[in-house]
Amino acid sequence: MTGLSVTERTECTKILRQMTQSDLMSLSDTVTNKMIVVASSKEAMETVLSFTKSAEELLKRKKVYRDLIFKYLAKEGIAMPATSEKHALIKRTLELWSSKKLKESQGQPSDSRARQHTVFVDPGFDPQILGQQFCQWFYGLLNSHNPALGQEHQDWGPQHFWPDAKLRLHARTSEEQMEEFAGADLVSLRLLALTREELLIFSPNLETNGLRALASPHGLVLVAVAGTIHRDKSCLGIFEQIFGLIKSPVDNNWKIKFINLKIRGQDSLKDKEMSAPTLNYNSSDLQLLCS
Structure with missing residues (x-):
């Protein structure tokens, strides 16, 4: 089943934390077709993370502004030209996350918090x-x-x-x-x-x-x-x-x-x-x- 990996979930959280509450609520409505009512930023964030198909899909959302991704990369120590367009920032972000996932798969967790997330659904469950x-x-x-x-x-x-x-x-x-x-x-x-x-x-x-x-x-x-x-x-x-x-x-x-x-x-x-x-x-x- 598709969805965010542990690394992507952790990194997406860093970006979502930069968003305003109104933008988070709006993003949650978009991701769930307004079928889930959320009452707080925390609930909105969890809902967005749970129901996003892929990291690229989330980064391309209108409410995930170019500036948010630019600031995220800067905090991660990756300098991008100030004139970079959103699609270029997304490409660089996905490359970064791929390298972090590779480290994780080799037994080098990129973030200690990543170990806290588990998949709870049995693969044989109908x-x-x-x-x-x-x-x-x-x-x-x-x-x-x-x-x-x-x-x-x-x-x-x-x-x-x-x-x-x-x-x-x-x-x-x-x-x-x-x-x-x-x-x-x-x-x-x-x-x-x-x-x-x-x-x-x-x-x-x-x-x-x-x-x-x-x-x-x-x-x-x-x-x-x-x-x-x-x-x-x-x-x-x-x-x-x-x-x-x-x-x-x-x-x-x-x-x-x-x-x-x-x-x-x-x-x-x-x-x-x-x-x-x-x-x-x-x-x-x-x-x-x-x-």
Whole structure:
């Protein structure tokens, strides 16, 4: 799986630390297609590093200004002409990082901090299977709290979320609404209200055209799923939902880091979309987030 090497991650961090908070936030939005909400420079930096496909891709981003790269090289003891264009600075930076990676591969770590980073995803791990199992569990759990179904309530609550979990809810029905929630308690309660108070029933499409999952090298698994939404015997519309999952080292359970939920009412849909909702996010879109 592609992604930043240990050396590239360490060196990119040096450049990102020079950026303003607003530029970091903007860069994070670009790298993740605005699917991950970050609340601080630290979160933005970590998100950018985790979801960047390659060092060259990051250096070419508009928010990574020429002056940032120029200053970075100067601090590394590499003098470049003051008139150097950005592409020349990028080329020299990548050459520098290649030499550092070579030293590292020969047992000469270029930076002591590099040893702190590890790859957490097992090479034999299949995120698609996890995605199917997770969706069966999640929607069964959430739907059980709909009074109309008359089911025994399952164990829903903030314990299934990371403390800093985030929810972005975008609904396009008779009017368009965008809601955002932060914190395990608020996220948990807002999702519960969808079934308990608004009486919605979520029916996910767990076939290959409705479910995709990918894993980043750093332990985050993205699960994207499409499906239909019902109330009693009526089909109200369709949904697309992306989950960010990270395994807890304490209890070895997968917990929810973030959720992006898009709901479209029947009025805004064509008949074929209602009968067989499929994902608008393709594998390339998710790879952009997970690489």
